[in-house]
Amino acid sequence: xxxxxxxxxxxxxxxxxxxxxxxxxxxxxxxxxxxxxxxxxxxxxxxxxxxxxxxxxxxxxxxxxxxxxxxxxxxxxxxxxxxxxxxxxxxxxxxxxxxxxxxxxxxxxxxxxxxxxxxxxxxxxxxxxxxxxxxxxxxxxxxxxxxxxxxxxxxxxxxxxxxxxxxxxxxxxxxxxxxxxxxxxxxxxxxxxxxxxxxxxxxxxxxxxxxxxxxxxxxxxxxxxxxxxxxxxxxxxxxxxxxxxxxxxxxxxxxxxxxxxxxxxxxxxxxxxxxxxxxxxxxxxxxxxxxxxxxxxxxxxxxxxxxxxxxxxxxxxxxxxxxxxxxxxxxxxxxxxxxxxxxxxxxxxxxxxxxxxxxxxxxxxxxxxxxxxxxxxxxxxxxxxxxxxxxxxxxxxxxxxxxxxxxxxxxxxxxxxxxxxxxxxxxxxxxxx
Amino acid sequence: xxxxxxxxxxxxxxxxxxxxxxxxxxxxxxxxxxxxxxxxxxxxxxxxxxxxxxxxxxxxxxxxxxxxxxxxxxxxxxxxxxxxxxxxxxxxxxxxxxxxxxxxxxxxxxxxxxxxxxxxxxxxxxxxxxxxxxxxxxxxxxxxxxxxxxxxxxxxxxxxxxxxxxxxxxxxxxxxxxxxxxxxxx
Numbered sequence: 001x002x003x004x005x006x007x008x009x010x011x012x013x014x015x016x017x018x019x020x021x022x023x024x025x026x027x028x029x030x031x032x033x034x035x036x037x038x039x040x041x042x043x044x045x046x047x048x049x050x051x052x053x054x055x056x057x058x059x060x061x062x063x064x065x066x067x068x069x070x071x072x073x074x075x076x077x078x079x080x081x082x083x084x085x086x087x088x089x090x091x092x093x094x095x096x097x098x099x100x101x102x103x104x105x106x107x108x109x110x111x112x113x114x115x116x117x118x119x120x121x122x123x124x125x126x127x128x129x130x131x132x133x134x135x136x137x138x139x140x141x142x143x144x145x146x147x148x149x150x151x152x153x154x155x156x157x158x159x160x161x162x163x164x165x166x167x168x169x170x171x172x173x174x175x176x177x178x179x180x181x182x183x184x185x186x187x188x189x190x191x192x193x194x195x196x197x198x199x200x201x202x203x204x205x206x207x208x209x210x211x212x213x214x215x216x217x218x219x220x221x222x223x224x225x226x227x228x229x230x231x232x233x234x235x236x237x238x239x240x241x242x243x244x245x246x247x248x249x250x251x252x253x254x255x256x257x258x259x260x261x262x263x264x265x266x267x268x269x270x271x272x273x274x275x276x277x278x279x280x281x282x283x284x285x286x287x288x289x290x291x292x293x294x295x296x297x298x299x300x301x302x303x304x305x306x307x308x309x310x311x312x313x314x315x316x317x318x319x320x321x322x323x324x325x326x327x328x329x330x331x332x333x334x335x336x337x338x339x340x341x342x343x344x345x346x347x348x349x350x351x352x353x354x355x356x357x358x359x360x361x362x363x364x365x366x367x368x369x370x371x372x373x374x375x376x377x378x379x380x381x382x383x384x385x386x387x388x389x390x391x392x393x394x395x396x397x398x399x400x401x402x403x404x405x406x407x408x409x410x411x412x413x414x415x416x417x418x419x420x421x422x423x424x425x426x427x428x429x430x431x432x433x
Numbered sequence: 434x435x436x437x438x439x440x441x442x443x444x445x446x447x448x449x450x451x452x453x454x455x456x457x458x459x460x461x462x463x464x465x466x467x468x469x470x471x472x473x474x475x476x477x478x479x480x481x482x483x484x485x486x487x488x489x490x491x492x493x494x495x496x497x498x499x500x501x502x503x504x505x506x507x508x509x510x511x512x513x514x515x516x517x518x519x520x521x522x523x524x525x526x527x528x529x530x531x532x533x534x535x536x537x538x539x540x541x542x543x544x545x546x547x548x549x550x551x552x553x554x555x556x557x558x559x560x561x562x563x564x565x566x567x568x569x570x571x572x573x574x575x576x577x578x579x580x581x582x583x584x585x586x587x588x589x590x591x592x593x594x595x596x597x598x599x600x601x602x603x604x605x606x607x608x609x610x611x612x613x614x615x616x617x618x619x
Binding site (some may be wrong): 357 | 565573592593
């Protein structure tokens with residue numbers, strides 16, 4: 001592997017978290033009716049500043065509240081502030097109709113090391129549902145809070161939480177012709193952003209390797225599209241496609257051994273499969289119309305893609321080993337940007353059925369395409385690794401922002417970054433560095 | 434470098450506006466509005482019909498251009514146009530665009546040492562990767578016509594920027610119609 005060239009900045013991703021440069025707000029525009037009423041009590045501080053001690057409860061509250069599956073009991077209503085099961089006066093919480101309670105402590109054990117303890121308590125049964133103790137360096141406190149959110153989510157919904165995951169996305173700073181394009185990696189809630197590539201030319205389509213250690217992406221740094229794979233930890237990277245014409249739309253196979261790509265080196269845009277082990281290239285589709293945006297099914301057997309072969313762009317699918325493609329969508333005049341759900345039963349995509357470009361969900365069982373958003377110019381839908389939310393890029397008041405929607409369309413969030421415009425989100429897998 | 438490109442494009446845009454080529458873009462937008470408004474049958478038919486009509490129009494046009502060319506040999510108005518525009522989700526050349534491409538092809542044949550870069554662009558609607566492919570197809574439409582007219586493939590370089598480099602920053606048809614383009618860079 002080769003180091004990033006001059007004029008570009010491939011940045012080291014270390015364990016320590018940088019201060020949040022891009023602060024976000026999450027707005028739940030619609031909540032689930034059967035939301036669980038939860039009270040997150042500020043953690044008791046032992047030898048730490050108030051700002052630090054308030055962090056875990058604030059992060060946990062944002063995580064759970066933002067999911068739409070929980071209704072937060074307002075902090076101002078609290079009648080008492082217990083920090084463990086023994087100190088809970090259950091009558092106080094029944095009065096507030098809290099079904100579950102999160103309590104805990106942050107204890108400074110060393111100069112910059114902390115111990116965090118939490119307990120999730122069932123108010124009606126008066127017993128602990130989950131509890132754990134974490135020890136770590138101070139900068140890891142946000143990560144620990146997300147891990148606690150994951151444990152709570154799992155205990156109360158039966159599904160693995162995805163709060164302790166990351167997103168990759170592209171931030172554009174400045175105005176043309178002096179824009180700067182930054183490929184960034186942040187926590188799933190937008191905090192702790194780190195730049196892993198900076199370029200005066202556009203960057204597109206970041207895609208996480210299944211082990212979460214590498215990102216494939218498209219960079220125009222040499223004044224044309226090329227596909228690179230960059231290792232996050234070291235910043236080292238490799239050019240995997242720099243053919244004549246376009247090189248785009250990288251998509252990792254679920255086993256991490258292959259990369260589906262769009263190339264036009266043989267005439268017009270078609271889908272190719274790149275074998276990482278021997279760098280060989282196999283052509284998957286062959287059609288004079290546009291074929292692009294490959295997406296692997298979770299079992300690795302099928303590739304969905306966007307094709308213009310039926311006049312308007314529609315989703316097709318083909319066996320990953322090759323064969324005759326079959327048309328998947330017959331709804332409206334535009335369906336593109338497919339992304340499989342983790343159970344393979346549905347596909348998130350961008351549709352236009354007369355209401356502008358919106359995130360929609362194709363159901364393989366019903367063969368329906370249901371719009372999930374009310375926004376316009378939606379792009380790049382990407383599933384959380386637990387399948388519980390779909391993040392996407394959209395425009396709000398002329399600004400490029402990231403937003404998220406639940407697969408049933410009932411929970412919607414807008415994530416507002418303070419610096420620059422953001423686009424091209426890709427949600428990481430569960431596996432962490 | 435970038436600034437210069439923008440200036441050229443801007444001037445080219447003015448030139449197009451001055452000689453009726455801009456009208457073509459407006460006409461395209463009318464066709465497109467029909468499609469967007471959901472007159473699906475009409476829109477798709479119009480598009481399909483356009484495909485069928487093209488060769489005829491093309492031949493006629495070539496004839497006209499050839500006679501004009503043999504008459505006074507002056508392609509300067511067409512050569513001053515260094516950008517051609519496209520309809521929504523289309524890489525088909527309009528009659529006006531074909532005339533511009535043909536003039537540049539004649540110029541390239543008269544100047545065998547000159548190379549050309551065709552830079553393809555799309556408007557912001559739809560997904561970025563599809564637009565990257567669409568803009569590539571647009572450069573191929575121009576390149577194919579140039580090659581059919583005798584310009585060697587080795588003299589033509591195509592670059593697709595998709596929707597990443599708009600010249601008009603608005604979010605309406607007046608901006609989109611200017612962004613769906615192929616620029617000719619010598």
